[in-house]
Amino acid sequence: AQSVTQLGSHVSVSEGALVLLRCNYSSSVPPYLFWYVQYPNQGLQLLLKYTTGATLVKGINGFEAEFKKSETSFHLTKPSAHMSDAAEYFCAVSDRREYGNKLVFGAGTILRVKS
Amino acid sequence: SQTIHQWPATLVQPVGSPLSLECTVEGTSNPNLYWYRQAAGRGLQLLFYSVGIGQISSEVPQNLSASRPQDRQFILSSKKLLLSDSGFYLCASKGQGGNEQFFGPGTRLTVL
Numbered sequence: 001a002q003s004v005t006q007l008g009s010h011v012s013v014s015e016g017a018l019v020l021l022r023c024n025y026s027s028s029v030p031p032y033l034f035w036y037v038q039y040p041n042q043g044l045q046l047l048l049k050y051t052t053g054a055t056l057v058k059g060i061n062g063f064e065a066e067f068k069k070s071e072t073s074f075h076l077t078k079p080s081a082h083m084s085d086a087a088e089y090f091c092a093v094s095d096r097r098e099y100g101n102k103l104v105f106g107a108g109t110i111l112r113v114k115s
Numbered sequence: 116s117q118t119i120h121q122w123p124a125t126l127v128q129p130v131g132s133p134l135s136l137e138c139t140v141e142g143t144s145n146p147n148l149y150w151y152r153q154a155a156g157r158g159l160q161l162l163f164y165s166v167g168i169g170q171i172s173s174e175v176p177q178n179l180s181a182s183r184p185q186d187r188q189f190i191l192s193s194k195k196l197l198l199s200d201s202g203f204y205l206c207a208s209k210g211q212g213g214n215e216q217f218f219g220p221g222t223r224l225t226v227l
Binding site: 032034036041042043044045046049051090094096099100101102103104105106107108 | 119149157159161166172203205207214219220221223
């Protein structure tokens with residue numbers, strides 16, 4: 001079974017600093033990979049996804065992520081944090097061989113942005 | 116693009132009462148539909164998914180059930196709620212053309 005590990009349940013950065021949220025997955029075959037953001041008491045919003053092709057993917061709000069097969073990682077970055085980036089971020093994977101396109105989520109990382 | 120509606124937005128129910136949460140989808144046809152639960156401070160747990168009308172797959176044994184009476188309608192139910200059923204319930208949809216799931220705004224359920 002697939003699993004997703006997000007290192008650090010809480011990450012704190014200063015406004016303007018680099019944001020790095022880590023995600024590692026376990027799967028024998030590279031899965032589809034996703035990052036979602038959740039603001040308090042709201043649903044999840046898709047930030048970006050990797051399915052095939054270029055391993056560096058760009059998403060909304062200035063975020064990007066790089067798929068590294070050798071490291072089984074899909075870390076999320078943003079060059080300069082903004083106060084509005086404070087939220088919870090979830091990494092998710094989907095086994096491209098599996099029926100139903102189910103998502104397996106990491107436990108989430110709460111990002112705090114300090115002024 | 117897809118729009119997912121959920122209601123009610125919040126619900127407070129006594130233990131032992133029934134439950135019905137509804138999810139409807141606009142902007143796509145024949146989607147895969149999903150119910151997730153998010154407990155406080157935890158990630159998302161897939162409860163049920165459906166690939167078509169009347170087709171329901173359960174991911175974990177529990178006190179809940181799901182139904183899909185129409186193509187773009189997904190209902191989560193319980194006959195008797197437990198305290199452990201409290202949480203944030205999210206409905207998601209995956210259209211036929213992509214790999215990503217889109218999420219509704221969620222229902223906050225508190226069982227007292």
